[in-house]
Amino acid sequence: MAGEKILVVEDERVVARDIEKRLKNLGYQVPASVASGEAALIKVAELQPDLVLMDIQLRGALDGIATAEQIRADFDIPVIYLTAFADEDTLQRAKASEPFGYIVKPFDEKDLHVTIEVAFRRRLAEAAIRVALEKEKELSELKSRFWSMIIHEFRNPLTSILSSAQLLELHGHRLSDDRKQEYLGLIQNSVRAINQLMNDTLTIVQTEKSDLEFNPASLDLEAFCRDLVEEIQFNVQSNHRIIFTLRGNCDDYCLDRKLLWHILTNLLSNAVKYSPLGGEIYLNLICTEQEVVFQVRDKGIGIPSETQTHLFEPFHRATNVGNIPGTGLGLTLVRKCLDLHSGHIEVESEVGQGSTFTVRFYSACAISQRH
Structure with missing residues (x-):
């Protein structure tokens, strides 16, 4: 993994220069070499190296172990210790600080290379484990x-x-x-x-669970929409009126009836739900040789702009819904059903002015039949 930045912390200048030379020969970058723990903390904050080679015995208030502990706590950067000798207490302190490696001076270039590469692999593995644990926690x-x-x-x-x-x-x-x-x-x-x-x-x-079946078949979309509008209109309050319009010949397109029912039912139900004062809800169907477009438009409460990018996430609801009941699952379901169709959805909305959801499908079998 040559090319990574390594900071050298060594108070013997001759030794530090030798380490720098060896690291560069191995293909690593050495942006700086410092002689004290205090200077190391400053350089780590400034340079954000990928790894620190740290001499345990340093002059000054901070020895190598104390400096390494501070680096790990503040920056989460791996540290490899360098030392010529150490007593038992120092070794125990070094182990407790969880270093990524330990090199005893004098060392050869091969030992240095192996220890550094093992440290980098360990860091990648730990990062992968953290990501997996975070995802598991989020899923839970x-x-x-x-x-x-x-x-x-x-x-x-x-x-x-x-x-x-x-x-x-x-x-x-x-x-x-x-x-x-x-x-x-x-x-x-x-x-x-x-x-x-x-x-x-x-x-x-x-x-x-990937158990949802996708069974596209030829549909008379006009009849489908009229039946759906009639069903929803029957269930909603009388102060809402659903208006269906049609453009083009829509009597022979290949879509999954069940998934399309989920998509349009959720969009129309939301349009009714978030138009608490009633009014007109529009379902527009447009069929061309290239695509099928469903458009659901209302004049309800609208969706705040900061919420629109998260609309299709599970349980996410707009900040202005107030006491209007809902789970935030409807649009998640819409997106999943659209994905099975390789369809697309667009949202245009303004608070207090209403919302328009536009769903687009490409129906290959309809086009091939017409040619």
Whole structure:
């Protein structure tokens, strides 16, 4: 691994020059050589070397071991000790400081090279282990957040179902028909919310296990969209209106029906959810010889710009959602389903003005059939 920067800390000038020469012969860079622990700390901060060769016996307030401990604590740079002799107490101190190597003077060039290369390999191995441990920790935390969020999101609709059922049971004979229908509607919407959450959770788990199947087949996209809009419109409040528009001939394209349902259902449901005052939601379908484009547009609360780059990360939600319920899993699922299609998604949004999600697919079988 020639070319790395090595700082030499040696208070015998003749010895220091010999070490510098040997290191350069081996192909390493020696940006500086210093004679004290205090000077070593200054040079390490200034040069950020890849490794330090440290004489244990140094003149001054800091010996080599104390200096090495400070370097390891402040900069996490590996240190190899150089020494001609040392008593038992010094050796024990040196071991406790966890050096990356130990060279007894006098030494030959081969020993120096091997010790340095072993130190560099050890540093790479430790770095890889740290990365693996951090990823494992992040995965563990993510799983914990996942199940905590899922349990929380299941609890809300279940509470609504239980409360409504109890009210109907205890006070149904005194309730008006309109109030009974209100409670029944709340139960139905809660069941649909649970069903949607179960579907999203199952699909995300399948994608993580690579079990999610991708089965593209010829679709009449106009009929598919009209059926989907009718289904969602039936489930949403009356103050939201979903408007479907079509451009081009969209009756024969190859997409996976199930994955497309997940994508558009999540985008349309979000458009409704984050338009709390109601209004119009637009689903635009555009079909050309080159691509299929789905565009979902709303005039809701919008998404802050600093949040948009993290939208498709699990459990990430915009900072302005307030008390609007949600898990942050919907757009993660959208991205995973799009990846299976090799599709793309673009987001345009402004706080208070609404959001537009544009999904693009390339449908090779549709194009080949038309030619």
